């Protein structure tokens with residue numbers, strides 16, 4: 001089976017290339033080979049490679065910058081998704097499109113289900129919601145896979161930022177009143193390839209690791225695990241202090257609660273996410289042996 005992957009240089013794109021299951025031929029394209037904002041390019045890529053499945057891991061992901069770069073965010077996240085859906089419809093390919101917990105406003109206190117109403121708080125979430133809507137309209141059989149708080153051993157993410165700050169500082173304040181679920185790219189990649197193997201899967205699914213945490217909890221766990229794995233020197237002590245969202249203002253508002261209900265993915269696709277802390281341990285272990 002042939003898969004066309006967009007966004008090959010991103011966190012998720014790289015992981016998908018490292019864990020290709022047997023029997024799959026993956027054609028991975030970066031922005032210089034396929035700019036998804038360009039409709040003729042999207043049509044041409046799908047026509048040329050004739051994939052059974054297109055995985056769209058390309059996106060504009062700079063949540064705060066999006067507030068002042070609305071056009072760029074919409075171009076990649078809305079128009080880009082639409083272009084790929086058009087190309088898949090034209091040439092009969094399946095589309096697995098990745099989306100985000102930031103389509104929700106965070107006012108719920110129980111996990112968001114795939115069918116819950118989207119109400120994004122910022123431009124990034126709005127642009128991703130617009131992309132979801134375009135994909136649903138053009139290609140109802142497409143899979144929209146929402147995820148959250150994505151990190152991997154490499155790349156720009158919360159875990160790597162914390163490790164850097166912890167090596168530089170003695171004190172850190174981390175937001176404790178936003179609750180979600182850290183998600184390793186391993187988990188996400190496993191779910192995506194399972195979805196590839198289920199041609200009947202269609203519509204919206206949620207995928208994160210198991211459990212819930214605040215950014216503060218996540219930071220404390222990174223610190224403890226990193227110490228155990230010698231990613232931070234034994235003598236290095238960092239005081240991590242819980243702070244509020246109001247203490248750390250950012251251009252984009254973020255949902256206070258964005259835990260996702262994964263039951264559809266678990267029951268229909270057979271994905272069994274690990275607890276986020278276990279997944280973190282594995283990612284940091286990989287980093288410590290790299």
Ligand SMILES: NC(=O)c1ccc[n+]([C@@H]2O[C@H](COP(=O)([O-])OP(=O)(O)OC[C@H]3O[C@@H](n4cnc5c(N)ncnc54)[C@H](OP(=O)(O)O)[C@@H]3O)[C@@H](O)[C@H]2O)c1
Pocket residue numbers: 006007008009010011012013030031034035036037056057058059060061075076080098099100101128147148149150151155
């Ligand atoms: N990161 C998170 O915490 C998070 C949370 C929830 C959902 N998600 C979703 O998960 C998916 C993967 O995210 P990620 O963390 O892997 O993001 P990432 O590391 O920022 O990677 C995104 C990739 O998309 C590429 N890209 C941007 N615009 C493009 C365009 N017009 N055409 C082609 N490629 C383009 C980027 O290329 P350049 O390198 O050239 O910029 C980058 O390589 C996205 O759909 C994202 O919305 C992420």
